[in-house]
Amino acid sequence: MNAPRRGRGRPAVLTRERIVAAAVDVLDAEGLDALTMRRLGSRLGVAAMSLYRHLPNREAVLAAVVDRLFAEAVVDLGTGMSWPEALTGFAVAYRRMLLSHPQAVPLLATHPVDIDRGRELLAGLLGTFEAAGVTPHDAVTAVQSVGVYVLGHALAQVGGNPSLDDAALRFYDEWFEAGLGAMVRGFAVNALRGTPPPA
Amino acid sequence: MNAPRRGRGRPAVLTRERIVAAAVDVLDAEGLDALTMRRLGSRLGVAAMSLYRHLPNREAVLAAVVDRLFAEAVVDLGTGMSWPEALTGFAVAYRRMLLSHPQAVPLLATHPVDIDRGRELLAGLLGTFEAAGVTPHDAVTAVQSVGVYVLGHALAQVGGNPSLDDAALRFYDEWFEAGLGAMVRGFAVNALRGTPPPA
DNA sequence: CGTTGTAAGCTTACGTCGTACACAAAATAG
DNA sequence: CTATTTTGTGTACGACGTAAGCTTACAACG
Known part of the structure; x- marks a missing residue:
């Protein structure tokens, strides 16, 4: 069912799905203003900039x-x-x-x-x-x-x-x-x- | 019709009305994200902090x-x-x-x-x-x-x-x-x- | 006139935001 | 073991809202 393993590089701890799910959680719990890249990263145990490997910017997170x-x-x-x-x-x-x-x-x-x-x-x-x-x-x-x-x-x-x-x-x-x-x-x-x- | 002269202090160049009108102009011309305190101040020829003499914060500007x-x-x-x-x-x-x-x-x-x-x-x-x-x-x-x-x-x-x-x-x-x-x-x-x- | 009081506007500074950029880490392929 | 590739990290920049204290420009009073 899950296949984030695509071959070569470092294994991914993040997935687009995981990020979006976490975003919904943060939104429900703390509101739209609290849905920042840093807050979302910390929710996933990850630095804010790591999110940009999976989504181009905050707008894309919101759209998702x-x-x-x-x-x-x-x-x-x-x-x-x-x-x-x-x-x-x-x-x-x-x-x-x-x-x-x-x-x-x-x-x-x-x-x-x-x-x-x-x-x-x-x-x-x-x-x-x-x-x-x-x-x-x-x-x-x-x-x-x-x-x-x-x-x-x-x-x-x-x-x-x-x-x-x-x-x-x-x-x-x-x-x-x-x-x-x-x-x-x-x-x-x-x-x-x-x-x-x-x- | 206008009576910003209330007596003692420095005469006011700003009015709540003038600020709100300028805010509508900025909003129409450049959108909600551009409606910042600095941008609004510059529109009025005034520093951003001067606005706070007339309105408590940005939320109040938006409400007005x-x-x-x-x-x-x-x-x-x-x-x-x-x-x-x-x-x-x-x-x-x-x-x-x-x-x-x-x-x-x-x-x-x-x-x-x-x-x-x-x-x-x-x-x-x-x-x-x-x-x-x-x-x-x-x-x-x-x-x-x-x-x-x-x-x-x-x-x-x-x-x-x-x-x-x-x-x-x-x-x-x-x-x-x-x-x-x-x-x-x-x-x-x-x-x-x-x-x-x-x- | 000078002095004083007061309201209005200004300067600086802090913490937070999104995100560009260069780098480190962790896996596979040879 | 080494090279390659992908993922995550650290640092830094400019813009934001706004707190605190300072300066400016007037009216009132002497």
Whole structure:
């Protein structure tokens, strides 16, 4: 399963995977500002400069973290559902990931997932629309709109106070479902109408 | 109109207002990373440390910029409209501000507007809902949902490529209106139904 | 006028950041 | 054993935010 042994040189103690995993740990535990090259190195028992053998710079570390977290969000989205169900399921799974990595939310907001990678990860969801006869263009519009809503909502929830009491949590959950429901309903209405181009 | 002369000491060349205005200029021209205390000072013909006489730290500068930009977005929202019209108008005005300060979008995303200040600036819009018999709770839900969608959408548009061709701009505009329309329509459906609590 | 008090701006300095560059260490191939 | 190759390290530089103390430029008072 692991094969970092490629032949000649000094054996690698670091791997891209190990670095990214450690980066997620540091991010969750200490926040985005604490995710420095030195801190990440020390977490791995290694000097900061060693990381540059595996990733070109800090931006690349952040991009890799974004990719890993988004992939974590969209595994097992389930199949055999109508597109409104699948779309809602995606929103819920995405939100669950964001709330379980609250310190990552500002990062996800500022470093969008690579667009092709995003389409790849969401192929199943988009297929649900296609099976229902929705055009790819409209499907992408709906999925992106919902994604953008979920991220924006998590930003608002997490950006304010880091920790919230139960009442506040209920409030945000209610609000989330209200906005999500409104949007999905709105798209469904449009689809039933035969999707006239937006005026 | 201006009264920086308060009596005793050395006359002030700096004002909080002047600093914030310069900060917006630097942000628009060179981006968030370039908005450093030294750069801001040099823009004003002043040493970096001089800024600390007027604002406690860099975070306060950023917060002041956020406040100023959001206030810029919501002046003149118009009156005498139904709440769906007013809500759509708010979304359009907010989006216009974001797209005319693209470098500020990540800042707005990470530094939410102060909640009380936000309610104050949006009092007129919320009144439109009240006049139509919508509960304050539902009004806040709808306004925040739309705000979150607009910001998230601008993040997606601006975060990808900094400059876009006409086709891409049309694509984003279409997408924006589709998602916004869906959401407003969804809330309207709910309101007509008498606003049952979200399941 | 000179002196004094006070607010505003300046200089210097410290610790931290990302990272360029040259080097040391640890393995395999011959 | 030696040469080769890959990985990790040490040092150093410039830029950042900002703490502390100093200087400057005014108004008020004598």
